[in-house]
Amino acid sequence: xxxxxxxxxVEMIRESLEATLIRAGHEVSTCGDAEQAVEKxxxxxxxxxxxxxxxxxxxxxxxLDQLQKLGSEVPVIMMTAYATISTAVEAMRKGAVDYIQKPxxxxxxxxxxxxxxxxxxxxxxxxxxxxNARDWQRGRQLIGNSRVMLExxxxxxxxxxxxxxxxxxxxxxxGKEMIARAIHAQSPRSNKPMLCVNCAALSSTLLESELFGxxxxxxxxxxxxxxxxxxxxxGGTLLLDEIxxxxxxxxxxxxxxxxxxxxxxxxxxxxxxxxxxMIATTNRxxxxxxxxxxxxxxxxxxxxxxxxxxxxxxxxLDEDLESLSEYFLRRCAxxxxxxxxxxxxxxxxxxxxxxxxxxxxxxxxxxxxxxxxGSDEVITEKTIRSSLDIxxxxxxxxxxxxxxxxxxxxxxxTVSLEEIEKELIEKTLGRYDGHRxxxxxxxxxxxxxxxxxxxxxxxxxx
Numbered sequence: 001x002x003x004x005x006x007x008x009x010v011e012m013i014r015e016s017l018e019a020t021l022i023r024a025g026h027e028v029s030t031c032g033d034a035e036q037a038v039e040k041x042x043x044x045x046x047x048x049x050x051x052x053x054x055x056x057x058x059x060x061x062x063x064l065d066q067l068q069k070l071g072s073e074v075p076v077i078m079m080t081a082y083a084t085i086s087t088a089v090e091a092m093r094k095g096a097v098d099y100i101q102k103p104x105x106x107x108x109x110x111x112x113x114x115x116x117x118x119x120x121x122x123x124x125x126x127x128x129x130x131x132n133a134r135d136w137q138r139g140r141q142l143i144g145n146s147r148v149m150l151e152x153x154x155x156x157x158x159x160x161x162x163x164x165x166x167x168x169x170x171x172x173x174x175g176k177e178m179i180a181r182a183i184h185a186q187s188p189r190s191n192k193p194m195l196c197v198n199c200a201a202l203s204s205t206l207l208e209s210e211l212f213g214x215x216x217x218x219x220x221x222x223x224x225x226x227x228x229x230x231x232x233x234x235g236g237t238l239l240l241d242e243i244x245x246x247x248x249x250x251x252x253x254x255x256x257x258x259x260x261x262x263x264x265x266x267x268x269x270x271x272x273x274x275x276x277x278m279i280a281t282t283n284r285x286x287x288x289x290x291x292x293x294x295x296x297x298x299x300x301x302x303x304x305x306x307x308x309x310x311x312x313x314x315x316x317l318d319e320d321l322e323s324l325s326e327y328f329l330r331r332c333a334x335x336x337x338x339x340x341x342x343x344x345x346x347x348x349x350x351x352x353x354x355x356x357x358x359x360x361x362x363x364x365x366x367x368x369x370x371x372x373x374g375s376d377e378v379i380t381e382k383t384i385r386s387s388l389d390i391x392x393x394x395x396x397x398x399x400x401x402x403x404x405x406x407x408x409x410x411x412x413x414t415v416s417l418e419e420i421e422k423e424l425i426e427k428t429l430g431r432y433d434g435h436r437x438x439x440x441x442x443x444x445x446x447x448x449x450x451x452x453x454x455x456x457x458x459x460x461x462x
Contacts, residue, residue: 002047002117005029007037007063008079009055017050020106021113025223034058038066046074048117050109053080053087053099064094075120077112079104114224122193122232142175142182143327146319148311152179159306160186165258165278167243167303169286170310173359176281177241179310184237189277192236195229199240204247209266211254218267230263230274243280243303244289251296258302278303313356313363321352324360328367341371346381353452354388389446425450426459 004026006017014030021028029044031037034051035058041049049067053060060078067076078091078099091099097116100109142153159166160183168176177196184194197210205219213228229238240246246254257263262273280303289295313321325343333340343351356362370379370387425443432438440450453459 002026002113003029003045004048004050004113005031005037005040005044005046007031007034007049007051007055009033009052013052013079016106017109020110023223024110024113026113034060034063034066037063038070041067041070041072041074047120048113049074049076050113051076051078053078053091061090061094064091064096068095075116077116110224118227142178143324144316144320145323146311146316148316149320152308152310155306155308156182157186159183161188162306163189163277165303165305166280166308167306168279168281168308168310170281170283171312171359172283173361174310174312175360176283176310177239179308180237180239180279180281183279184277187237187277189236193233194237194239195233196239196241197229198242200242200245204250207246208250208253211250212263212265214266215268218265222267225265228263228265230257230276231272233276234274235276237277237279240278240280242282244282244284244286244295248294248296251299255296255299255302258299313359317352317356321363322348324363325351325367328364329371332368332371336372338371339377341374341377341379343379344381347379347384350381350384350388350452353456355448355451355455388448421453422457422459425453426457429454429459 004021006014006021006028007030008014008017009032011032014032018028018030029040029046031040034055037049037051038058051060051063055063058066060080064076067074075097076095078096079102080087080099081102087099097120098112100112142149142156144150144153156179166180166183168179170176180196181194184190197207199207202210209219209222209226209228211228211230213226213231214222216222216225253263257274257276258278261275262271264271286295286300286304290297290300313324322343325348329343330340332338351363358365366387370383374383376383425439428439428442429436432442436447436450436454440447443450
């Protein structure tokens with residue numbers, strides 16, 4: 001569904017077009033002259049403008065001039081009963097994407113509208129992916145000096161030149177989609193679109209239509225033909241995010257595209273050929289899913305042609321955390337026109353002790369939050385603790401009797417606060433058989449704080 005505005009000084013034409021486009025499933029506004037339309041375009045975000053050429057006050061060409069002055073990028077279809085080569089050229093030069101000669105049939109304008117909207121959508125997606133490709137060439141995509149990440153980068157460069165199917169595996173937040181975009185950006189297909197479908201976000205029926213497209217009337221609500229992602233990505237790359245969530249029945253249909261590079265739209269018997277590179281991602285164990293009958297074995301082997309494992313942030317903390325943090329801080333500063341903030345050594349220590357369940361995505365969000373909300377040039381340990389909602393155990397009110405009942409204090413010896421803290425946590429863990437939630441509650445601290453302490457001292461409950 002698109003938001004469309006129709007501009008024509010003839011009321012009958014406006015009403016007829018409005019009814020036709022509403023039947024096609026669009027939302028339609030109308031204006032009797034271009035001056036009203038200019039004011040409306042200033043207030044409302046439209047997907048398409050359909051305007052007459054000959055109108056009083058302001059004609060279609062002058063209307064296009066005004067749209068250019070506004071910086072509008074909304075596509076325009078020009079209607080005219082006086083179509084000549086010169087008027088068509090002038091309209092296109094001023095920014096119109098197409099024109100149609102009056103009188104026209106309802107089906108004719110409906111098809112032109114659908115073609116224009118589809119073309120503009122594809123152009124926008126392609127521009128976005130071209131931007132990603134340029135960013136990759138500037139080295140803005142993959143950050144890391146750890147051995148595991150260097151191996152990933154080397155593998156990306158090797159496989160980018162091929163058209164082999166790639167399966168990228170790793171925990172959520174590790175950057176699987178970024179790796180896929182890096183592969184596409186360095187491939188011979190980089191000047192073609194790369195489209196992404198999240199298999200976990202759509203029902204089986206919607207996912208089938210999204211991938212293969214559908215014909216008008218193929219199912220309830222299919223009021224017009226729609227191309228699927230396979231057709232739109234022809235010549236380029238298709239990324240199937242979280243492929244493990246695809247329904248078993250749909251897996252069989254997808255397997256055929258992998259094998260034969262052909263498919264049919266939903267509701268059609270016409271076979272279509274495509275040349276698309278497939279990249280799939282998953283955060284689940286597909287081998288186990290195959291054993292449990294939740295994932296097709298033949299599809300797994302078709303996907304797993306070139307496997308890439310993307311390590312979690314915990315696996316590369318020492319080598320990559322500082323460079324990743326600095327990159328995210330610098331990117332936020334450049335974007336917002338601020339000075340770059342610096343992490344203190346104590347702040348880095350806290351970051352390295354944290355468990356990072358959200359991986360690189362969580363680190364990115366944290367650095368952005370600190371960059372936006374903070375004002376001091378140097379980011380301190382206190383700022384990190386506050387942002388992660390973790391506090392030192394000794395900042396809580398734990399009674400002396402509670403401590404002495406757990407920790408045996410040696411007589412006539414000096415004991416550091418850190419040693420007391422370590423023993424207190426270790427003994428409390430033992431009391432609750434390693435149960436972190438109960439231990440944290442007994443100590444009056446958060447589970448995240450407890451986890452960091454356990455990791456720092458490599459504590460094992462006894």
